[in-house]
Amino acid sequence: xxxxxPPGLTPTEVAFLCEMEMVxxxxxxxxxxxxxxxxxxxxxxxxxxxxLPLWLALLLKRQRRANILPPPWLLPASLDxxxxxxxxxxxETFSPPPPHxxxxxxxxxxxxxxxxxxxxxxxxxxPPDYLPYHWLELGEILLDACSDDIPDPDRVRTLLRDLRExxxxxxxxxxxxxxxxxxxxxxxxGAMEVAExxxxxxxxxxxxxxxxxxxxxxxxxxxxxxxxxAGQGDSEDEDxxxx
Amino acid sequence: xxxxxxLQDLNHDRDPFADDDYNDSRPSGQTDLQALTRAWINERGxxxxxxxxxxxxxxxxxxxxxxxxxxxxxxxxDMDPKTNFSLIIIQTEVERWKFIIRxxxxxxxxxxxxxxxxYLSTPELQTRxxxxxxAYATRHQQxxxxxxxxxxxGSFPQQLQNLNDTAGGISMIGGPDEEGGVFxxxxxxxxxxxxGVVVRGRGRDGDGxxxxxxxxxxxxxxxxxxxxxxxxxxxxx
Numbered sequence: 039x040x041x042x043x044p045p046g047l048t049p050t051e052v053a054f055l056c057e058m059e060m061v062x063x064x065x066x067x068x069x070x071x072x073x074x075x076x077x078x079x080x081x082x083x084x085x086x087x088x089x090l091p092l093w094l095a096l097l098l099k100r101q102r103r104a105n106i107l108p109p110p111w112l113l114p115a116s117l118d119x120x121x122x123x124x125x126x127x128x129x130e131t132f133s134p135p136p137p138h139x140x141x142x143x144x145x146x147x148x149x150x151x152x153x154x155x156x157x158x159x160x161x162x163x164x165p166p167d168y169l170p171y172h173w174l175e176l177g178e179i180l181l182d183a184c185s186d187d188i189p190d191p192d193r194v195r196t197l198l199r200d201l202r203e204x205x206x207x208x209x210x211x212x213x214x215x216x217x218x219x220x221x222x223x224x225x226x227x228g229a230m231e232v233a234e235x236x237x238x239x240x241x242x243x244x245x246x247x248x249x250x251x252x253x254x255x256x257x258x259x260x261x262x263x264x265x266x267x268a269g270q271g272d273s274e275d276e277d278x279x280x281x
Numbered sequence: 282x283x284x285x286x287x288l289q290d291l292n293h294d295r296d297p298f299a300d301d302d303y304n305d306s307r308p309s310g311q312t313d314l315q316a317l318t319r320a321w322i323n324e325r326g327x328x329x330x331x332x333x334x335x336x337x338x339x340x341x342x343x344x345x346x347x348x349x350x351x352x353x354x355x356x357x358x359d360m361d362p363k364t365n366f367s368l369i370i371i372q373t374e375v376e377r378w379k380f381i382i383r384x385x386x387x388x389x390x391x392x393x394x395x396x397x398x399x400y401l402s403t404p405e406l407q408t409r410x411x412x413x414x415x416a417y418a419t420r421h422q423q424x425x426x427x428x429x430x431x432x433x434x435g436s437f438p439q440q441l442q443n444l445n446d447t448a449g450g451i452s453m454i455g456g457p458d459e460e461g462g463v464f465x466x467x468x469x470x471x472x473x474x475x476x477g478v479v480v481r482g483r484g485r486d487g488d489g490x491x492x493x494x495x496x497x498x499x500x501x502x503x504x505x506x507x508x509x510x511x512x513x514x515x516x517x518x
Contacts, residue, residue, distance in 0.1 A: 039390055040391035041387035045327060045463075046464070047322060047326070047518075051384075072371060075374055076314045077311045093373065094373075097373060101366070135496060142476060148312070150468075150469060151468040153319075153496070153516060156318075217485075219485045219502070220483065220484035220488075221499050221505070222500045223497060224498045225497045225498065229518065232498070236464065239464075240461065244460075244461055253485055257487075
């Protein structure tokens with residue numbers, strides 16, 4: 039009954055999550071609107087494009103009832119550009135994630151706290167120059183299910199593999215930041231990369247934390263003594279602790 | 282009360298356009314799916330048991346599924362090939378929802394199994410469990426204790442039979458590791474017009490506050506981000 043898995047999503051669960059991403063579909067057959075749990079789908083009328091969740095698009099594709107339009111970032115030209123960015127411009131960090139499609143306004147709205155996979159980052163009108171959070175899984179799934187809809191699939195496959203290698207090296211290098219504890223940023227990281235690296239990264243973090251535990255405790259004690267003795271802290275950290 | 286709730290749910294599901302009406306206080310299916318997905322990922326990501334999803338989310342999702350299955354059963358009557366395909370789609374979606382709910386509940390049971398006494402030890406921790414989960418945990422602990430008593434505890438001296446001793450300053454009740462590392466994404470401050478979320482990270486050689494921009498993924502200790510995750514300003518990934 040109980041789930042025998044360690045904390046954190048496994049790669050298969052990430053793939054399941056990725057199937058909730060919206061993609062753009064060109065129907066080849068009519069299909070009336072369906073009253074799904076997550077809301078009604080738009081009726082399919084060829085050749086009008088419709089956004090649908092990936093799992094439904096795959097189902098339609100498998101039955102040859104529709105074609106999937108690959109997202110603009112999955113085209114060879116865009117991937118080339120992103121790869122260049124990853125290898126030449128930001129050689130230490132990941133290329134930036136797509137900007138949030140819903141800007142925060144003064145009035146609080148329902149879109150303020152939406153996150154992947156519910157952002158439209160893989161539809162036909164998504165920005166071409168950024169890798170979205172589910173880039174690797176989505177690319178692999180689309181290459182697998184509808185390589186006939188993707189221009190130059192072999193080139194896309196090679197580019198995806200190159201990107202993956204470059205970024206995996208960055209992920210491994212980022213463990214250096216973990217040494218002192220605190221918060222380390224992984225801006226632009228992908229879901230599958232998190233799932234793959236999780237066990238290693240968390241293991242490194244926990245190991246280092248345990249090794250440095252006495253040092254951390256000693257520092258905390260010292261800071262507390264100083265703060266209590268002098269009546270006022272002389273470092274920013276202590277100031278914050280007093281608040 | 283339950284019946285009227287379900288009926289209201291049914292009526293609600295009949296009218297897909299009501300979902301877009303933002304004056305409607307009942308959450309739409311899409312909102313529920315998003316909340317459910319977030320609850321699932323958070324529960325799967327944290328080593329500690331999180332508070333049971335608020336506002337009857339699980340019950341509401343279960344009711345939606347029940348209503349949908351009833352509809353499928355009605356539709357199975359007329360078997361023309363076209364509705365047949367629609368049925369496959371509807372059923373696939375139902376299975377996906379069921380998977381998420383099952384996964385949340387099973388992840389919770391695994392955590393309760395692991396540290397039963399810990400979650401039952403204080404009233405504050407008990408509020409994180411649903412009624413059924415408390416019943417489950419209590420019964421689980423009873424069985425375990427009974428088994429320990431009959432197999433070995435019973436032959437110990439009376440004062441050594443406790444399972445919750447705090448002698449020597451160390452509690453016998455173990456809890457989850459709150460300092461473990463997690464991957465979190467900032468969802469943006471819940472203050473009006475706020476962008477990033479400020480988190481105080483504790484390190485070996487110094488502590489410090491960091492502002493995490495909306496959408497940014499960071500690695501942090503669970504204890505440092507726990508509060509903002511429960512406030513909904515961050516989510517685990």
